[in-house]
Amino acid sequence: MSQFVLKVHSRCDLACDHCYVYEHEDQSWRERPRVMTPAVIAQAAARIAEHAAASGLSTVHVVLHGGEPLLMGLAALGSAIGELRATIEPVAELDLRMQSNGVLLNEELCDLFAMHGVKVGISLDGGRMANDRHRRFPNGASSYGPVLAALQLLRRPEYRASFAGLLCTIDIANDPIEVYEALIAQRPPRIDLLLPHATWERPPPRPDDDPTPYATWLGTIYRRWVQDGKPVPIRMFDSLQSLARGGASGSEALGLDAADVIVIETDGAWEQADSMKTAYHGAPETGYDIFTHTAAQAALHPAIVARFGGLAALCDTCQACPVVAQCGGGLYAHRYRSESKFDNPSVYCADLKGLITIVGKGSPAQATAGSEAADSMPADLLDRMATGYGDAEAVQYLADTQLAFVRALLVAVAADATGSAAEAWKLLGRLEHEAPQAVKTVLTHPYVRAWAVHCLENEGADRDRLACLVAAAAIHGNVAVQVTVPVHDGAIHLPTLGTVRTVTPASGDAVLSVLAGGFTVRSGRSLLAIATDVPTEIWEPAWRVDFDGLRLVVEDSDPYRDCHEWTPGPRLTEAAAKLWTDSAMGAWQDIRRHVPEQVPGMRIGLAAITPLVDSQEGVNRAATSRHAFGALGTTSVGPRDLAVVLVHEFQHSKMGATLDLFDLLDPGYPKRLAVGWRKDPRPAEGVLQGIYAHLGVADIWRARAIAAPDPEAVSYFNIYRDWTTGAIDTLTASGALTQIGQRFVTRMGEVIAQWPMVKC
Incomplete structure (x- = not known):
C-alpha cells in the first residue's frame, strides 16, 4: 500500500x-x-x-x-x-x-x-x-x-x-x-x-x-x-x-x-x-x-x-x-x-x-511525449521514420502497435466464434498469462492479421483457425493442453511452426495435445506423434532463417499468405528451401555492409518471405500487404537483388504501419498523380508509398556506388533519386497531404538533399 x-x-x-x-x-x-x-x-x-x-x-x-x-x-x-x-x-x-x-x-x-x-x-x-x-x-x-x-x-x-x-x-x-x-x-x-x-x-x-x-x-x-x-x-x-x-x-x-x-x-x-x-x-x-x-x-x-x-x-x-x-x-x-x-x-x-478494438485498429502510437506510461511513443517518431530508416525504438513501436491491432481484430473475430474456436478463445486467455511470449510469437506472425481481416470481411470464413493459433502458442510455450483444431484437405497448419499432413479423415476436427518438445494429433482412430524440430512425411516444419540477428520464416505453407497480389508458390523442396535461405543470408550481409542503418529495424520487424510463382516473362515480382506487417512476397532472386527487394518491401511495411498511426493524407482527395516509375497515374497513397520505398532503394544503390566504382549502381541511384524527388514535388504541390503529412514528406526531401553527388 x-x-x-x-x-x-x-x-x-x-x-x-x-x-x-x-x-x-x-x-x-x-x-x-x-x-x-x-x-x-x-x-x-x-x-x-x-x-x-x-x-x-x-x-x-x-x-x-x-x-x-x-x-x-x-x-x-x-x-x-x-x-x-x-x-x-x-x-x-x-x-x-x-x-x-x-x-x-x-x-x-x-x-x-x-x-x-x-x-x-x-x-x-x-x-x-x-x-x-x-x-x-x-x-x-x-x-x-x-x-x-x-x-x-x-x-x-x-x-x-x-x-x-x-x-x-x-x-x-x-x-x-x-x-x-x-x-x-x-x-x-x-x-x-x-x-x-x-x-x-x-x-x-x-x-x-x-x-x-x-x-x-x-x-x-x-x-x-x-x-x-x-x-x-x-x-x-x-x-x-x-x-x-x-x-x-x-x-x-x-x-x-x-x-x-x-x-x-x-x-x-x-x-x-x-x-x-x-x-x-x-x-x-x-x-x-x-x-x-x-x-x-x-x-x-x-x-x-x-x-x-x-x-x-x-x-x-x-x-x-x-x-x-x-x-x-x-x-x-x-x-x-x-x-x-x-x-x-x-x-x-x-x-x-470496443475501445480496446478502436485503440488497436486506429493508431495507437502508444503514448505521447512526456507520457508517464511505461511504453510511450517516441516523441519524434514521424521524423525518425522520414529518414527512410526508423531506428530500433521507432520500428519497435510500429511492431508493437501492429500487435495491438491484431489483438483487437481477434476480439472482433471471436465475437462470432462457435464450437472449438470459441473454446480455444477461452484458452487463449489462460495462455496470455501462463505463456505471454509464446502468444506474442504467434500473434506477430504477419499472416495472422491477414486471416483475421479475411474473417471479418467474409461471412462464413474460417474462424475455426483461431484454434490453430492457440495450439501453436501452447506448443511454443510448452503448456500441456488439449485443443480441438480444424482439418482442411487432410492438413492442419500451425502458424509459425509448420503443417501436419495426411490427417484422416481429411476434413472435420482433430484433438491436438501438447507434450514436451512436440505434440500429438488424434483424428478418428489415428494418433500422430510429432516432434516440432524433426521433419517427417507427416510433419513439414517451417523453413527458418536465423543468421546474424536476422530471424524470419520462408513461408511456403500458410493458407493466408496469398495476399501479395501475385500467386504464392507451392511447398518448397529441401533443396529449393536451402537456395532461399542462402539467398536471404547473402542479402542480409549485403544490407549490413551497405545500409547498416536499415539493420535495427529489419531485425525487429522483418518476419517472413513468401516465395511467389515466377512470371512467364521472367520479370521479378515483389509485393507487400497492408494487412501483413513484416512479410513480403517475391519471386526467386539472387542475394544482391534480394537485398534491394528486402529494403524496398520493408519500406512499404513501415509506411503502411505509419499510415495506420497517422493521417498523412486527406482521405477525400480525389485525383490521381503522375509519377516517374509508372505509366498510369497513381492515387495519393500509392505515390506516398512509392516515395518511401524508392527513398530506401535509392539509398542502397547510392551506398553501393560509393563503396566501389559501379556504373550500374550510379545509374540506378540516379533513376530512383530522380523518381523520388519528382514525386515529392508532385505530392507536395497536390494538396493531398495533411499538415503532418506535409512535414513528413518535406523531411524526406531534406534527407535526399543532404546526399552528396555520386559519380562513377
Missing part, C-alpha cells in the same frame, strides 16, 4: 448531480465530521510514516480530497500540509497532491502549494455548456468562470509546477471533439477521462442505436488526439497502449495491476476506494480506523484483499476473455449487481472491448 487519499473536508461548494459522494448509493458523508481535525491529520501522518518505514517504501503518494479540500481554508491547509511533510518525509519521499473543483483557488493558496510542492488536479468537464451540464453551484449558477480563473492561475510560470492536470467526467450527451478541444485549450500537463460511475443496478445512459456509446465517444477523441500528434498524455489511452505491450497500467480502472489505494475519512476511518460509494450504502466501509488499526492491518481487510486478487478475483466471463489483461475487468465498483455482488463483468464491458 503506497497511495493514501485523505478526505480532509467532507462537504462541497458545488452541487454536481453526477457526484458519487453525494448523489450515489452510499450516504455516509451525512454522518461524517465536516473537517478533518488536526488530531486526525497528525495520526494519519503517523500511520502513513509508520507503514512506509515498515514496508521499506521509498515514496508514498498522498492525495488531499473531499468533498472540496479548499474549503479547509488557507491556514488549516497549510497546517495539514506541514504536518504531513514533517512526519512522513524523514521516512520516505512524499508525493503530495490535491484534487479540487478549483472555484476557491487564489494566489495565496497557489503560493502555499508552490512552497510545499503540492500538485493540484482540477475537475473540468469541457467547455462552458459541457461543464455546466453537471458542475453547478447549489443555486444553479455556473461554475465555469471561477474554474477557468483557477486554471489561468495554475498556468502562470510561478505556479505551473503545481498544475497536475484535468479530470473530466464523461457525458456522452456532450460533443466529444468540443470537450477535447476545451480541455486541450487549458494546456494541462495531463488529462484523465473518467467513465461516469455506474453499476448493473444503476447502469449508465445508453442511446438505443449504439450498443457501445462510451467506446464511440472516447474513440472519437482518441482518433483526434492521435491526429494532433498527442499533444498531452491522456491516461486512459496511455494505459491501454501500455497494457497492450505488457507494460504497467497506471490506472485502477484498467489492467490487472493491484490498485494499492486506501482512503482515510474525516473521522479517521480506513475506507476502500471512493468509487465504491456508487455500489451500495456502506460499500466502502471496513470497520477499521487509524487510531486502533495500522495501514498494514487495513490493507489485509478481506474486502480490500478481494480487490487485489488479479485475474483469479475476476468472474468466469472475464477470466476467459483474452483482452482481460488490458481491460482488467474494469473498475471494481462498476461490476456490482445486488444478487452477485462484484462477481460480474463491468457494466461498461462492451464499451471497454
Whole structure:
C-alpha cells in the first residue's frame, strides 16, 4: 500500500448531480465530521510514516480530497500540509497532491502549494455548456468562470509546477471533439477521462442505436488526439497502449495491476476506494480506523484483499476473455449487481472491448511525449521514420502497435466464434498469462492479421483457425493442453511452426495435445506423434532463417499468405528451401555492409518471405500487404537483388504501419498523380508509398556506388533519386497531404538533399 487519499473536508461548494459522494448509493458523508481535525491529520501522518518505514517504501503518494479540500481554508491547509511533510518525509519521499473543483483557488493558496510542492488536479468537464451540464453551484449558477480563473492561475510560470492536470467526467450527451478541444485549450500537463460511475443496478445512459456509446465517444477523441500528434498524455489511452505491450497500467480502472489505494475519512476511518460509494450504502466501509488499526492491518481487510486478487478475483466471463489483461475487468465498483455482488463483468464491458478494438485498429502510437506510461511513443517518431530508416525504438513501436491491432481484430473475430474456436478463445486467455511470449510469437506472425481481416470481411470464413493459433502458442510455450483444431484437405497448419499432413479423415476436427518438445494429433482412430524440430512425411516444419540477428520464416505453407497480389508458390523442396535461405543470408550481409542503418529495424520487424510463382516473362515480382506487417512476397532472386527487394518491401511495411498511426493524407482527395516509375497515374497513397520505398532503394544503390566504382549502381541511384524527388514535388504541390503529412514528406526531401553527388 503506497497511495493514501485523505478526505480532509467532507462537504462541497458545488452541487454536481453526477457526484458519487453525494448523489450515489452510499450516504455516509451525512454522518461524517465536516473537517478533518488536526488530531486526525497528525495520526494519519503517523500511520502513513509508520507503514512506509515498515514496508521499506521509498515514496508514498498522498492525495488531499473531499468533498472540496479548499474549503479547509488557507491556514488549516497549510497546517495539514506541514504536518504531513514533517512526519512522513524523514521516512520516505512524499508525493503530495490535491484534487479540487478549483472555484476557491487564489494566489495565496497557489503560493502555499508552490512552497510545499503540492500538485493540484482540477475537475473540468469541457467547455462552458459541457461543464455546466453537471458542475453547478447549489443555486444553479455556473461554475465555469471561477474554474477557468483557477486554471489561468495554475498556468502562470510561478505556479505551473503545481498544475497536475484535468479530470473530466464523461457525458456522452456532450460533443466529444468540443470537450477535447476545451480541455486541450487549458494546456494541462495531463488529462484523465473518467467513465461516469455506474453499476448493473444503476447502469449508465445508453442511446438505443449504439450498443457501445462510451467506446464511440472516447474513440472519437482518441482518433483526434492521435491526429494532433498527442499533444498531452491522456491516461486512459496511455494505459491501454501500455497494457497492450505488457507494460504497467497506471490506472485502477484498467489492467490487472493491484490498485494499492486506501482512503482515510474525516473521522479517521480506513475506507476502500471512493468509487465504491456508487455500489451500495456502506460499500466502502471496513470497520477499521487509524487510531486502533495500522495501514498494514487495513490493507489485509478481506474486502480490500478481494480487490487485489488479479485475474483469479475476476468472474468466469472475464477470466476467459483474452483482452482481460488490458481491460482488467474494469473498475471494481462498476461490476456490482445486488444478487452477485462484484462477481460480474463491468457494466461498461462492451464499451471497454470496443475501445480496446478502436485503440488497436486506429493508431495507437502508444503514448505521447512526456507520457508517464511505461511504453510511450517516441516523441519524434514521424521524423525518425522520414529518414527512410526508423531506428530500433521507432520500428519497435510500429511492431508493437501492429500487435495491438491484431489483438483487437481477434476480439472482433471471436465475437462470432462457435464450437472449438470459441473454446480455444477461452484458452487463449489462460495462455496470455501462463505463456505471454509464446502468444506474442504467434500473434506477430504477419499472416495472422491477414486471416483475421479475411474473417471479418467474409461471412462464413474460417474462424475455426483461431484454434490453430492457440495450439501453436501452447506448443511454443510448452503448456500441456488439449485443443480441438480444424482439418482442411487432410492438413492442419500451425502458424509459425509448420503443417501436419495426411490427417484422416481429411476434413472435420482433430484433438491436438501438447507434450514436451512436440505434440500429438488424434483424428478418428489415428494418433500422430510429432516432434516440432524433426521433419517427417507427416510433419513439414517451417523453413527458418536465423543468421546474424536476422530471424524470419520462408513461408511456403500458410493458407493466408496469398495476399501479395501475385500467386504464392507451392511447398518448397529441401533443396529449393536451402537456395532461399542462402539467398536471404547473402542479402542480409549485403544490407549490413551497405545500409547498416536499415539493420535495427529489419531485425525487429522483418518476419517472413513468401516465395511467389515466377512470371512467364521472367520479370521479378515483389509485393507487400497492408494487412501483413513484416512479410513480403517475391519471386526467386539472387542475394544482391534480394537485398534491394528486402529494403524496398520493408519500406512499404513501415509506411503502411505509419499510415495506420497517422493521417498523412486527406482521405477525400480525389485525383490521381503522375509519377516517374509508372505509366498510369497513381492515387495519393500509392505515390506516398512509392516515395518511401524508392527513398530506401535509392539509398542502397547510392551506398553501393560509393563503396566501389559501379556504373550500374550510379545509374540506378540516379533513376530512383530522380523518381523520388519528382514525386515529392508532385505530392507536395497536390494538396493531398495533411499538415503532418506535409512535414513528413518535406523531411524526406531534406534527407535526399543532404546526399552528396555520386559519380562513377
